[in-house]
Amino acid sequence: MANMQPSSKITIVGSGVFGISTALWLARSGYHDVTVLDMQATASTAYDPSSGIDSASADLNKIIRFSYDSEVEYQRLATEAAEMWNEWNRDIAASPEDGLPERLRGGDRRLWWNAGLLRISCKSEFSDFELRTLENMESEGIRDFQFKSNDEQDLQRAKERGWAHKLDPCRRQERLGVHKAVLDSTAGFVYAYKSCAWAQHLAVKAGVKMVLGPERGKVTGVSSRDNHPVVSTADGCEHVVDLVVVAGGGWTPSLVPEVRDLLETTAGSVVTVQLPKDRNDLWDKFAPENFPVVTWGMKQDKEVYSFPRDENGVIKIGWRKTKWTNFDEVKGRRISVPKTAHVTEQKETRIPKPALDGIKEYISEILPELVPLGISSTKLCWYTDSIDNSFVIDFVPGRPGIAVCSGGSGHGFKFLPILMREVVKILEGKSQDTVYGQMWKWRSSTSPTRNGLEQAGGRGDGPSVLSKQVMASEADWKFGY
Structure with missing residues (x-):
């Protein structure tokens, strides 16, 4: 757990849904020194997948659903998120053209379609x-x-x-x-790339600093020095901070290998x-x-x-x-x-x-x-x-000031407007006070299947490994009719 103060120097690794939402909620919660690092130019491209952005968040669209079987906590959080999606639609509709990100100007501005x-x-x-x-x-x-x-x-x-x-x-x-x-x-559904562009727009308005690009924005390592996190970037710089939140999507396990028993x-x-x-x-x-x-x-x-x-x-x-x-x-x-x-x-x-x-x-x-x-x-x-399809949002054991915010497991995007309200509570050390803090904490699994993670003991030779697949060519795109 980090000793959180309004002046704490906080770095978020990744500007996807988990990262940009965390930054937005931290800024709105009174933290004045929040910086987002990302190796991709998500601001200039507005997350548009046709602009060469590779990210699960930089997608065309995502499903918004509330059907969660017996997982009532997720169902309730998704229902609450829906109200905020409606609020975002209203805010965007009421905004002047010059008060919107470029990709939201003109035409139908709705992010969320019921x-x-x-x-x-x-x-x-x-x-x-x-x-x-x-x-x-x-x-x-x-x-x-x-x-x-x-x-x-x-x-x-x-x-x-x-x-x-x-x-x-x-x-x-x-x-x-x-x-x-x-x-x-x-x-x-929501238009995913437009939604991330809107969230980034709100974060910047709230005071969040964005450092984007393959040199200054690309994180190459997260270490510690004198009980403070140190974030290394591709331009050779080291940034000593009070708190780093790794929300790098598919790149998270590469940056924090300790999470491999929880995430894949x-x-x-x-x-x-x-x-x-x-x-x-x-x-x-x-x-x-x-x-x-x-x-x-x-x-x-x-x-x-x-x-x-x-x-x-x-x-x-x-x-x-x-x-x-x-x-x-x-x-x-x-x-x-x-x-x-x-x-x-x-x-x-x-x-x-x-x-x-x-x-x-x-x-x-x-x-x-x-x-x-x-x-x-x-x-x-x-x-x-994740090992159980639930998110992983917690501090890394034995690494002061280093937290992970990941494990979307294919259902995280719908929570973009609301999820990090709960994340801020966890970062502030209040995880014991919330049901979500308990759901998303660092954990292990006794399940023999572990949600399919680490097939063949983590050697990388299980049946889902990409290198063992026959890949479809453009010739396969047509139907045999």
């Missing part, structure tokens, strides 16, 4: 996870916002509330004779499909006003999701069935590290063929209108998984 989330079963019955989620929502008093496709009362309520057109937009009942799904009318850098598989702008039928159908976020076969061995089109006609589709790893030697330890399209020395724009095949199966069955278009692009989205 487009709904359609959870489709890939079988003829609902999964146990789905049924438990509905039961939990009943106990929380929010079941009325969920519409089951085979429940007459739900169907009537969806019609009355204007959601009926999103219950089966893929015409599965008509095409296949079966459609088991639940539409969550509280959910939707993994990658999900993502593709995009580009809609032709002269196809008004597709343009209208996949607009967020008409089409929800869709998940297919979650907890049923399919694990695919998709979004409505964005303002440029891009539809993003992701596959989460397998989390890929890429092991390398880091400070004498075998640690999984990112292998991205732009930033890393070894670069990769392809995804493994099983992932592409799974996405193509989803398109063929759920979105057949997109089959003639084929795939437009592929990428690996690198983040960190």
Whole structure:
């Protein structure tokens, strides 16, 4: 634990969702000397993934959902975050053009779209996870916002509330004779890169200093001297600070190897499909006003999701069935590290063929209108998984003033506006006073699977290792029709 004072010199490593949110909340909590370091130029590019930014946060869009099975604490925090997303939408709508980041000027400024989330079963019955989620929502008093496709009362309520057109937009009942799904009318998506740009804008207004770029902003090491953290950067400088919070996403285990027993850098598989702008039928159908976020076969061995089109006609589709790893030697330890399209020395724009095949199966069955278009692009989205899918936000044992804020495990983005309110409490030594401080503390696991981490004993030769995969080429992007 650090001895936190308003004048404490605080450095945040990473300007992604965890890092920029921590900086914003620290500044708003009265800390005057907060600096964010990042090796990527997230300010000048506004986190836009098309500008060459490699980060899980610098993404096109992210799902906002409140369905958490029995994990009531996350469900409640997500519900609270939704109010802040609404507040951000209102603030942006009321701001003059010159008071906004450039990427939020003109057109529709909304970050958060309440487009709904359609959870489709890939079988003829609902999964146990789905049924438990509905039961939990009943106990929380929010079941009325969920519409089951085979429940007459739900169907009537969806019609009355204007959601009926999103219950089966893929015409599965008509095409296949079966459609088991639940539409969550509280959910939707956010434009991720725009949301990070807005959060960075707020942080700078609150007094946070941004040091970005491959020299001054790139952290090469975090050490200690006289019980103070020392942050080394690629330009050869050493920065002695009172507190350093490592929120480096997929690069976190490389900077703090002690976290390897808690976190592992993994990658999900993502593709995009580009809609032709002269196809008004597709343009209208996949607009967020008409089409929800869709998940297919979650907890049923399919694990695919998709979004409505964005303002440029891009539809993003992701596959989460397998989390890929890429092991390398880091400070004498075998640690999984990112292998991205732009930033890393070894670069990769392809995804493994099983992932592409799974996405193509989803398109063929759920979105057949997109089959003639084929795939437009592929990428690996690198983040960190924890041993239990819960975040890791705590001080590193035995390293005074050094904290880790990571472990998004594929569900952290939705908490951008609110998460670090709880993080500040932890950094101030109040973790014992909050349920989240206890959930996110430094911990171990007795589970034999450990959420898939350290396959084959951490030697890096498990079945999900990227080097063992057959990678899909552009020739595989077309469908065999």
